Amino acid sequence: MVVSGGVQMNHNGKRRSYDRAFRVEAVRLVTEEKRKAAEVARDLGISATLLHRWKQQLAEDGARAFPGKGHQSVEQEELRRLRRQLADVTEERNILKKALAVFSRCPR
Secondary structure, eight states: OEEETTEEEOTTSOBOOOOHHHHHHHHHHHHTSOOOHHHHHHHHTSOHHHHHHHHHHHHHHGGGSOOOTTOOOHHHHHHHHHHHHHHHHHHHHHHHHHHHHHHHHSOO
16 A cells, blocks of 8 residues: 555555445544554554544534535535536636637628
């Protein structure tokens, strides 16, 4: 396993992903069984920093922590929608700018 920029990579260079059950169980080992985060992280093959981040997310969001792909929070979904809308409007603006440049060059 290679750590690249704080992201754990497998031997193929692809980012590793962990399902919600794995994350919750890892945090449970630290919180309920009172094991040290560094020990649990080492046993599971993850970084202690990642485990601390999961612990913090679970404490802050509870049952809504680790939503997974396609199950975003309301704020994340709205942000995604607004970014897509901004990209569409920017593309429309660029098309209009090009059309204006073409029509302003044509002699009448």
